[in-house]
Amino acid sequence: MSELHHLRPVRPSDHRTAGGTGFLGRQRARRAQREYEASILTFASAVKGEFRAACEGLHICHYVSVAAGLTVRTPRVGEVRPGPPLSFTVELLPGQEPGDFTAKENGPRLAHSLGGHGLRVEPIAGRWVRLVVLAHDPLADGFGLPSLTVAAGAESVVLGRTEGGITLGHAITDPAHLAVQGQNGSGKSAFCYGLLSQLVAAPDVLIAGSDITGLLLGRAFDDTAHRPHQVVGTSDLGAHAVLLEDLVAEMDRRLEHLPPRQDKIEPTTATPTVLVVLEEVPGLLRAADGLPKPKRGDGIPVGDRIRTAILRLLSEGRKAAFRVLMLAQRFEATAVGGGYARDQFALRLSFRVPADSLAMLHGDDARRLGQEHANADPGIAYLSGLGRDCERIRVPYLGDYGEYVDRVQRSGRRAPR
Numbered sequence: 001m002s003e004l005h006h007l008r009p010v011r012p013s014d015h016r017t018a019g020g021t022g023f024l025g026r027q028r029a030r031r032a033q034r035e036y037e038a039s040i041l042t043f044a045s046a047v048k049g050e051f052r053a054a055c056e057g058l059h060i061c062h063y064v065s066v067a068a069g070l071t072v073r074t075p076r077v078g079e080v081r082p083g084p085p086l087s088f089t090v091e092l093l094p095g096q097e098p099g100d101f102t103a104k105e106n107g108p109r110l111a112h113s114l115g116g117h118g119l120r121v122e123p124i125a126g127r128w129v130r131l132v133v134l135a136h137d138p139l140a141d142g143f144g145l146p147s148l149t150v151a152a153g154a155e156s157v158v159l160g161r162t163e164g165g166i167t168l169g170h171a172i173t174d175p176a177h178l179a180v181q182g183q184n185g186s187g188k189s190a191f192c193y194g195l196l197s198q199l200v201a202a203p204d205v206l207i208a209g210s211d212i213t214g215l216l217l218g219r220a221f222d223d224t225a226h227r228p229h230q231v232v233g234t235s236d237l238g239a240h241a242v243l244l245e246d247l248v249a250e251m252d253r254r255l256e257h258l259p260p261r262q263d264k265i266e267p268t269t270a271t272p273t274v275l276v277v278l279e280e281v282p283g284l285l286r287a288a289d290g291l292p293k294p295k296r297g298d299g300i301p302v303g304d305r306i307r308t309a310i311l312r313l314l315s316e317g318r319k320a321a322f323r324v325l326m327l328a329q330r331f332e333a334t335a336v337g338g339g340y341a342r343d344q345f346a347l348r349l350s351f352r353v354p355a356d357s358l359a360m361l362h363g364d365d366a367r368r369l370g371q372e373h374a375n376a377d378p379g380i381a382y383l384s385g386l387g388r389d390c391e392r393i394r395v396p397y398l399g400d401y402g403e404y405v406d407r408v409q410r411s412g413r414r415a416p417r
C-alpha cells in the first residue's frame with residue numbers, strides 16, 4: 001500500500017525543480033516531463049500488480065487449467081489515472097458483473113490494497129468498468145436535509161446517500177413496513193425527524209402512532225391533522241392499546257369495503273396512507289407487561305392487546321394502505337412482538353448496533369459487517385431493502401430537535417374545519 005503511495009507521480013508543474021527560464025530551464029522542464037511520464041508508467045504497472053494480487057487473494061479471478069498446470073486469470077486493467085482519486089478501467093472476465101468488485105467485503109479490501117478507503121464501480125460500456133479508489137470514507141461528511149415536503153405519499157422521500165453517492169428515495173405508498181434499530185445516540189430519532197418532516201404536509205398521508213417518549217410524536221404535531229391519531233407518554237398505557245386497536249378496526253373496515261376487482265386500497269385524501277409510528281416498542285411492551293394483570297375473565301392484559309394489534313397491522317396492513325415504522329434499540333424477537341412480526345419488515349435500517357443485532361435484522365450475511373459498524377458515527381446506517389443488497393448509507397440530518405418541531409408546525413397538514 002505504502003509502496004503505491006511513494007510511486008504516485010508528481011506533475012512537473014508541482015515540482016519545485018521544474019521551474020526556470022532560458023536554455024537550462026527548458027532542459028530541466030523537458031527532463032521533468034520525461035521523468036513524469038516514466039513515473040506514470042511505473043505507477044500504472046505497480047497498480048496493475050497490486051490489483052492482480054488483490055483479485056487473486058479475494059478470488060475475483062478465473063483458474064484456468066493449462067498443460068503446465070493451473071494458471072490464474074484476473075480482470076485486465078486498461079487505462080490508469082493516478083488521480084487523486086486513483087482510478088483505472090478494468091475489463092470484466094466472462095461471467096463477472098460490476099457488482100462482484102464490491103460484493104461481500106471486496107470493495108474495502110481491494111481499496112485497502114490500493115491505498116484507499118473505499119471503492120466505487122462505474123460501468124463504462126460493454127465489459128468495461130472504471131474502478132475509483134476513494135481516498136477517504138465517502139460517508140464521513142454529513143449532509144443536511146433541506147426543508148422539503150412531498151405533495152403526495154407516492155412521491156419519494158430522501159432516505160440517505162450510498163457510498164457511491166447515490167441518493168436513495170422511498171415512497172411511503174410502496175408496500176413496505178420499516179424497521180429502524182440503533183443504540184442510544186446513534187441517530188435513529190434524527191433519521192425519523194427527517195422522514196416525518198418530509199411527510200407531514202401530504203394530504204393523503206396520516207402520521208399516527210404510539211410514542212412513550214413523546215418527542216417524535218405528540219407536542220411537535222399539536223394543531224395538525226395527525227395529532228388526534230397519536231398517543232404519547234406512559235401515564236395511560238391503556239390508551240396506546242386503544243389507539244392501536246382503533247387503527248386495526250379502520251384497517252378491517254377498509255379491507256371489508258375494498259372496491260370490486262381491487263385487491264388493495266389506493267390512497268386518497270379520504271382514505272390516506274396511515275403511517276403507524278411505533279417509537280421504542282420494547283419499552284412500551286415492558287411497561288405494559290408491568291401493569292397488574294386483569295383478573296381471569298376480566299379482559300386481556302394491555303401488553304397482549306398491544307402485541308396483537310401490532311402483529312395484525314404488520315401482517316394485514318399493507319393492502320389497506322397501512323405502513324408501520326417501528327423503532328427499537330435492537331430488534332430482538334421477544335422485544336418487538338415475536339419473530340413473525342420482525343419478518344414483516346421489507347425495509348430495515350440499522351444505526352450503530354453490536355454485530356449480533358445487525359445479523360438479527362439483516363440476516364447472517366451482515367455479521368461480517370458488524371465489527372466496523374459497532375463504532376459507526378451517528379447518522380451512518382446499514383440498509384436492506386429497495387431491491388438492493390445490504391449497504392452502508394448516510395442519512396440526512398435536518399438539524400436539532402427545535403428545527404424538527406418548527407418544520408412540523410410550519411408544514412404540518414391541518415385538519416379541515
Ligand SMILES: Nc1ncnc2c1ncn2[C@@H]1O[C@H](COP(=O)(O)OP(=O)(O)OP(=O)(O)O)[C@@H](O)[C@H]1O
Nearest residue numbers: 142183184185186187188189190378379395396397
Ligand atoms: N444524520 C446525522 N448526521 C450527523 N449527526 C447526526 C445525525 N443523526 C444524529 N446525529 C447526531 O447524533 C445525536 C444523537 O442522535 P439521535 O438523538 O437521533 O440518536 P438516537 O439513536 O435516537 O438516540 P436515543 O435512543 O438516545 O434517542 C444528535 O443529537 C446529533 O448530534
